Amino acid sequence: MSARTAVLISGRGSNLRALITASAAPQFPAEIVLIISNVDCAGGLALAAESAIESKIIPHKPYATREDFDAAIDAALIDAEIEIVCLAGFMRILSDWFARKWEGRLINIHPSLLPAYKGVHVHERVIAAGEKKSGCSVHFVVPELDAGPVIAQAEVPVMPGDTPEILAARVLEQEHKLYPAALKILAEGKVRLENGRAVFAS
Ligand code: GRF
Numbered sequence: 074m075s076a077r078t079a080v081l082i083s084g085r086g087s088n089l090r091a092l093i094t095a096s097a098a099p100q101f102p103a104e105i106v107l108i109i110s111n112v113d114c115a116g117g118l119a120l121a122a123e124s125a126i127e128s129k130i131i132p133h134k135p136y137a138t139r140e141d142f143d144a145a146i147d148a149a150l151i152d153a154e155i156e157i158v159c160l161a162g163f164m165r166i167l168s169d170w171f172a173r174k175w176e177g178r179l180i181n182i183h184p185s186l187l188p189a190y191k192g193v194h195v196h197e198r199v200i201a202a203g204e205k206k207s208g209c210s211v212h213f214v215v216p217e218l219d220a221g222p223v224i225a226q227a228e229v230p231v232m233p234g235d236t237p238e239i240l241a242a243r244v245l246e247q248e249h250k251l252y253p254a255a256l257k258i259l260a261e262g263k264v265r266l267e268n269g270r271a272v273f274a275s
Pocket of ligand 1 (some may be wrong): 084085086087088089161162163182183184209245248
């Protein structure tokens, strides 16, 4: 049985593409069955059409509060009988209510070696700090931004002369491998969130 998985996006969707590609393999334990975007111009929506996956645009602007917007997302997830939710470049901060409701089944990819460099403009800050390495992390989403327990990480070197764009591209290549791998172990039940910690099955 494949875990019914939704991917939430706001942009280009390269991680969405990696997840769709991985989940198309017969033995993959999760299936991407729903794509939700909060913007109608997200590049990732073209992928939904290409791969015949159901997609929904739920713009955040008409909703008076974060909770109201999140309730609309939640309703779409429930309607599609979603079991796992992957955030992939989804540029809205989710309410505490939503994060708690989906706790353990809601994951995100972030382009740094968390807990270092939470938030935005990661690559600029990594380079400015003179770091020798960076990377990406897939983590469980908890109410505090980018603070959930890490499921998997991949490292890359930071090279002399790197610009944020060059470093971003090096990290992104790893993201596309890491996210499917992390979704796989979650869908297989090999990692779970317990008492605020990621617990791995031996
Ligand atoms: C990725 O770098 C991801 O780590 C971050 O947002 C970016 C999304 O890129 N959360 P894409 O839309 O998946 O191409």
